[in-house]
Amino acid sequence: MSLTWGCCSTEKGPGEEHIICTGCKKVYHFSCLLLPVCKDNKLLRSWKCPQCSENTPKSTRRDSTPTRNTNINRGSKKPTLTSLPEVPPVTSEEVHKIVQNVVRSEFNSMIQQLNETIISLLNKEMQPIKNEIKDISEFMNFMNARLDDIEKEHEAARKLKNEVLEENSCLKRAVADLSARCTTLEQRLNTTEQHLRANNLEIQCVPEGRNENLNSIVKQLCTVVDCRLKDSEITRCTRVAKINTESNRPRSIVVQFASQSSRDQLRASVIKYNKANPSNKLNSSDIGFSCKKTPIYVAEHLSPANKALHAAVRTKAKEKGFKHVWVRGGKIFVRKDDESAYIIIHNMESIGKIK
Structure with a gap:
């Protein structure tokens, strides 16, 4: 038996539940009508599709409830219990509401799924950034700890520097004081050494001999410059070491006198002799040296x-x-x-x- 479909015009399968309109005899799937599957025979036998329900004349009542089809000839017998109950037709507004609810449900489901997908993708894409931020955070913690250590070391170094500067300042003052004291001591030592030489004269550039007699040389010099001194007034004669060992000059003769006046007497005689003989001042030939003629100097020691x-x-x-x-x-x-x-x-x- 061929069926005339009023909904999708295709058979969805032998197991798909459907219902037949009592007006136009077209077949509708329950799923296409968005109705629950009905097993009531009475209702199935009296059901009309939405189109047939709209074509049914309305009663004089003010409500819009479609009336049953009055053209159907019914017997005088009461319907059996197995006949389908009379079901009110589904209006387009109700279908629209049902479709709207289904669409809204599907849209919400799609939105939820889309949100979950976006969140999953964002979590996947953000994971490397999260890891990098975590690494940066750990590095910053390490740097903060290291900075604290550096600040502590710097503070310790600053304290040490201040201590060193203070010690250095004390040492500078001590060195300055010591230098002043050393200078004073050097001056005192120099004064003392000079006082010890107060009775001495230094005779320079006298030629050296292997078996020389320094006392005789000094006496000869006194005779030349006409300085009459007693032997007791000359206490000591000696040659002193050179300051510059590379110099070719002979070692100087230091003569120690018994008194400062004796020293000054000989020195004055030498000055007088040189002034009297400006072209032939005191020299080595005057005291008996036959070698090359060299000037002789007499000065304070x-x-x-x-x-x-x-x-x-x-x-x-x-x-x-x-x-x-x-x-x-x-x-x-x-x-x-x-x-x-x-x-x-x-x-x-x-x-x-x-x-």
């Missing part, structure tokens, strides 16, 4: 410090054109010319006065 100062003063005076440099009483004097005032040089710092 200076301490090592004063001797170095005297040499520096002579060099500076020569550079600046000073005419006179002399020593008297262990002190060094300079004068630019015969008319200018003399200058006393006490130490290396006062050499700056020569200008």
